[in-house]
Amino acid sequence: MKSITIKGSKRESVGKKATKDLRNAGQVPCVLYGTDGEPLHFAAEELAFKDLVYTPDVHTVKIKLKSGKGFDAILQDIQFHPVSDAILHVDFYQIFEDKPITMEIPIHTEGVARGVKNGGVLRYNLRRLKVRGLPGDLPDYIIADVTKLKIGQKLYVTEVESDDYKIQHPDNTVICQVRTSRNLVELEEEDEDEVAADEVPATEVDDQAAVKGGEDTKKQE
Template sequence: MKSITINGSKRESVGKKATKALRNAGQVPCVLYGGDQPIHFAADEIAFKDLVYTPDVHTVEIDLKDGGKFNAVLQDIQFHPVTDAILHIDFYQIFEDKEITMEIPVHTKGVARGVRNGGVLRFNLRRMRVKGLPGNLPDFIEADITPLKIGNKLYVTALKSDDYKIMHPDNTVVCQVRTSRNVVALEDEEEEGEETPADEVPATEVDQKENE
């Protein structure tokens, strides 16, 4: 997973008055948790641009002047209700030998067969919550939707990996192809009359109606 470096400095005072002064100076007050004790620091608001205003996820290297370097992930963020300015950010320190839980974006690969026939692809889950070692977590999870026909659903079980554990129930739907007004009925002749045992149907094509 890609990493972004945030340069900052430790905060000597954490009171309301000091916090307001930081914000007026264009800085964001932050706290790093997960270590022996919380570390209060601040950094320029522009430094968080590539971390906050993006659909991608990153780990963070927090480089504090006279305070050391720490690897972390963004845990929580507060915005101003009117201006959307960043008011406060919480980070959580990570270690290479300890698993962490993160939400990883899902990227699709290919064009679903059902979409080519007039269906519409609907996303139920654009990010997946996964758990694993920091070095094993990907920038995104790729979902091959090419075989999906109209009515088919792609379940999280089709996206399992040995590198991380998916923290969603097996019957969670990632995406599905729904019918639309402009449906073209196209079936390969070789598929007509063929039946596949239920236990051999791939995870992308099993419609678990009892879970709907």
């Protein structure tokens, strides 16, 4: 998994006035949990979080303080201003290479579903999967191959299992499914990948158009 570096400085004061002064100076108050002893309070520039927060991807974080100390961590929680969306506060949790962690990993679908080719629509139930594993084994994203999905079929979390992590969802959890769309004529055949154009049955709209065309012809006569 990719990692980004956030440089900060330890906070000497954690009162409301000190916090307000930090925000006015373009700094974000942060807390690192999981360290030996008390949580570590520090601050970092708001711009340092853009590659961590404003992205669909997930990252581990290397926190580097001016004192020279460094910590590996993951983002645990973030608070935004309700109006301006400015970052108000960030919580991190320290991680260790030999201890498993739980993270939500984004899902990337691969291929074009067979049912979509035949007029269906791919609907997503999940965009991320909660998984648990060692930090070094967790992927940047999880690939879900939807190529074989026909209309009405679903892709379950069991289809993306891996020895590198353990999925924290029930086995019957659906990632995505191919559903029918309005006025859809299902073209799928068990033994054929494609349906010839002259084999496609006419839709109700086509039938109505044919009847109307016949009526127009009679009027002209």
